[in-house]
Amino acid sequence: MKNLKKKFQFRLHLKSKHLLVIMTLFCGSTIVATLASGITTVPFQEAVGTIVVPFEKSINTIGVWLTDLHKAFKDKQDLVDANEELQNTVDTLTEQNNILIQNQSELTRLQELYKLDEEYSDYPKVAARIISKDPGNWYDTFMINKGSKDGIRVDNNVIAGKGLVGIVTEVGSNWATVRSIIDDSSNVSAMTVGTDDTCVVEGDLELIDEGKLRFTQLYDKEDKVTAGERVVTSNISEKYVEGLFIGYVSEISLDSNNLTKTGTLVTPVDFQHLKDVFVITVNKQDSIEEGEQ
Amino acid sequence: MRSKIVLLVTTVVCFLIQSTVLHLISIGSITPNLLLILCVSMGLMRGRKVGLWTGFFSGLLIDLFYGSVFGFYALIYMYVGFFSGYAFRIYYDDDIKVPIMLTVIMDTFYNLAVYGLQFLLRGRLGLGTYFTRIIVPEVFYTVFLTVIVYRIFHYINYHFMSATRKESESIWVLK
Numbered sequence: 001m002k003n004l005k006k007k008f009q010f011r012l013h014l015k016s017k018h019l020l021v022i023m024t025l026f027c028g029s030t031i032v033a034t035l036a037s038g039i040t041t042v043p044f045q046e047a048v049g050t051i052v053v054p055f056e057k058s059i060n061t062i063g064v065w066l067t068d069l070h071k072a073f074k075d076k077q078d079l080v081d082a083n084e085e086l087q088n089t090v091d092t093l094t095e096q097n098n099i100l101i102q103n104q105s106e107l108t109r110l111q112e113l114y115k116l117d118e119e120y121s122d123y124p125k126v127a128a129r130i131i132s133k134d135p136g137n138w139y140d141t142f143m144i145n146k147g148s149k150d151g152i153r154v155d156n157n158v159i160a161g162k163g164l165v166g167i168v169t170e171v172g173s174n175w176a177t178v179r180s181i182i183d184d185s186s187n188v189s190a191m192t193v194g195t196d197d198t199c200v201v202e203g204d205l206e207l208i209d210e211g212k213l214r215f216t217q218l219y220d221k222e223d224k225v226t227a228g229e230r231v232v233t234s235n236i237s238e239k240y241v242e243g244l245f246i247g248y249v250s251e252i253s254l255d256s257n258n259l260t261k262t263g264t265l266v267t268p269v270d271f272q273h274l275k276d277v278f279v280i281t282v283n284k285q286d287s288i289e290e291g292e293q
Numbered sequence: 294m295r296s297k298i299v300l301l302v303t304t305v306v307c308f309l310i311q312s313t314v315l316h317l318i319s320i321g322s323i324t325p326n327l328l329l330i331l332c333v334s335m336g337l338m339r340g341r342k343v344g345l346w347t348g349f350f351s352g353l354l355i356d357l358f359y360g361s362v363f364g365f366y367a368l369i370y371m372y373v374g375f376f377s378g379y380a381f382r383i384y385y386d387d388d389i390k391v392p393i394m395l396t397v398i399m400d401t402f403y404n405l406a407v408y409g410l411q412f413l414l415r416g417r418l419g420l421g422t423y424f425t426r427i428i429v430p431e432v433f434y435t436v437f438l439t440v441i442v443y444r445i446f447h448y449i450n451y452h453f454m455s456a457t458r459k460e461s462e463s464i465w466v467l468k
Contacts, residue, residue, distance in 0.1 A: 016341040020375050023349060027371065030364030041356075041363050048357050052309065059313045132312035134359045137323055137427050138407050141359050143312075170358075177358060184412065185361065205412075206422050208322065272322060 042170075049172040053131070056175075057145055060131040091161030094268065098245045101230065105193055123241060125159075125278040126150050131175070138205065140183040144277065147174045155239050157280045162268040163245040164188070164233060165277050176279075181246065182208060182271055189237035190215065190246055193230040201231065201246055201265060211267060212250060218261040225252060231265055241284050296454035300335065303449060304347060307331045308354045323430040325438040328355070329403055332374040333395045333439075334446040338386045339454075341378025348374030369406050373399045386450075389443060396439045397432055404428040 014022075033039045128144040146152055148171050156168040158178050166180035181188055186203040199218035207214060218225065229249040233240040245268070252263035311327045318324075328351040336344025352367030360366050377395050384391040408423055417423075 016345065016375070016378070019342060020345060020371070023345065023371055024368065027349075027364040027368035031362050031368070034363040039363075045357050048354070052305070052354075052358075055309050056313050059309060063314065063317070132309075132358075133316050135308070135311040135315075135324070135326070135328065135355055136359075136407065137431055138404075138411070139359070139361075143358060184417070185415070205417070205427070206419055209426070 045170060046172050049175055053143075053145075053172070053175045056131045056143065060129070060145075088161070094162050095245075098230070098232075102193055102232065102243055105196075123280045123282050125280055126152060127276060128152075128176075128279055129276055130274060138184070140180045140203070140208075140271070141169070141177055142180065142274075143175055143177050144279070145175065146279065147172045147176050149173050151281045152176050152279050153281070153283065155283050155285065157233075157240055157244060158277050159244060159280065160269045160274060160277050163247065164240070165269055165271075165274065167239060168279065178277070180271060182211075182213060182267070188240055188246065189234045190231050191234035192218075192220075192225050192249075193232055195220065195224045195229075197225060198234050198236060199231070199261075207264060210264075211271070213247060213265040213267055214262070215249075215265055216260070216262045218252075218263070219259065220261050225249060225261070227252065237284065239284055241280060241282060241287075299449065299453045300343070300347060301350070303446075304328075304331065304351050305354070308351060312358075320434065321430065323427065323434055325434040326400060326403070326431060327438065327442065328352075328370065329373060329400055329435060330392075330396060330439050330442055331446065332370055333377045333399050334392055334443055334450075336374045336377030337380050337384070337392055337395060338447065338450045339378075340381040341375050344374030344376075344378035344381075345371055346374070348372070365410070369403055372406075373403055376402075387447065389440060392439055392443045393436055396436055400432045400435050401428065404431060 034041070126146055128146040128150075130142050131145045132143045134141045144158075152168060152171055154168055154171055156176075158165045158167060158180075164181055166178045166183070166186070168176050169179045170177045179186055180203070181201065182203045184203050184205045188201040189198065190201045191198045197218055197220050199215045201213050201215045204212075204214045215231065227249050231246045231249060233242060233244040233246060235242045247265035247267040250264045250266045252261055255262055307327050311324075315324050315327060332344060332348040332351060335347040348370035349367050352365075352370035355366040355370075356363050377399060380391060380395060386392075404427065408420065408428075412423070413420075
């Protein structure tokens with residue numbers, strides 16, 4: 001029996017450099033496959049997700065519990081509660097304020113023509129908690145504890161109390177990954193509230209310390225856009241639903257082509273301490289498809 | 294077999310710690326790179342092949358959940374593990390200085406690879422900013438974590454995994 005086992009035991013002896021070449025080719029081909037033909041890795045993600053995500057959720061729960069314990073030790077629970085309550089009021093007031101300002105400028109225009117009766121708060125939302133973050137320092141993506149079971153789909157927009165946070169890029173049954181708007185590879189089509197000029201808001205790692213975003217291609221011939229102007233997601237964006245608050249214009253300068261303007265935005269969302277987010281379960285594409293039908 | 298299971302579990306645990314808990318100790322939004330320390334340690338203590346596989350699987354985990362291109366991090370971490378494997382049997386692995394030096398080299402290599410392949414190709418030219426703001430702080434912080442974590446990996450290697458170093462295999466022993 002032992003001999004038989006030995007006889008049929010199949011052992012591949014490879015030198016490490018040959019192994020390296022083989023694995024490099026393997027990785028290279030997967031990179032090319034995902035880039036060129038858009039092969040998805042969803043089945044793998046689903047399989048590994050079922051093992052990894054419950055751990056992440058429990059670790060996160062323990063983390064939250066420990067944080068709570070820590071706060072209780074400091075005997076500041078009352079203060080924390082009061083602060084939370086006030087923060088919520090500030091959030092809701094800012095949101096209301098945003099809506100009001102948007103309403104004002106929108107009402108003056110042809111509201112009926114554009115059917116802009118949908119507001120920020122009318123979108124169906126799902127509350128979710130961030131359970132883990134991107135391991136590296138170069139990108140800014142995170143994972144939330146809700147997935148396709150809760151109605152979340154790819155390209156759903158994610159907001160926190162005060163403004164736009166990001167977009168869902170991958171979905172599993174009980175998790176989803178979100179790319180935040182401060183991520184270096186993020187681009188959002190946006191417009192100014194006052195003048196309805198469109199621009200593109202990009203995340204930039206070089207500005208991340210200041211909590212700012214870059215905006216480019218703002219066509220503002222009459223110099224109406226000034227610092228403090230509110231910027232929201234635009235009506236021509238393919239992936240972001242209209243009217244989500246992104247931030248205030250902080251600096252603005254004319255490009256060397258004398259046509260477009262570039263500058264920076266300040267976002268009201270505290271990305272460093274983000275814990276709970278809302279996912280809007282309606283996609284921009286849905287409303288377009290509905291319109292076609 | 295046992296070593297392989299232990300290695301796999303260690304990799305998954307490190308990934309979990311890296312993506313959930315380690316953000317709590319980040320300074321200035323810079324988080325140390327625990328998975329890289331694992332790859333370097335395993336390469337140093339168990340050779341090129343083990344380093345390569347450790348790197349491949351830790352990179353694969355990152356790719357599955359956070360990567361934009363599937364296979365990118367697997368490739369970089371694989372090379373990190375493989376190159377640290379060159380130090381196997383040449384340096385003693387019970388000294389902290391060797392893993393520290395390896396971490397410095399490999400973390401710089403890893404970050405430059407990410408910058409070169411994903412940022413430079415998109416036209417982000419400010420290497421100076423990225424170097425002082427991201428790469429150097431991450432290297433320092435990762436080295437700091439190496440000092441603490443390497444002993445744990447060393448312990449795991451010698452108590453839960455089968456031995457790799459035989460005295461007769463050492464290149465310093467006259468045969």
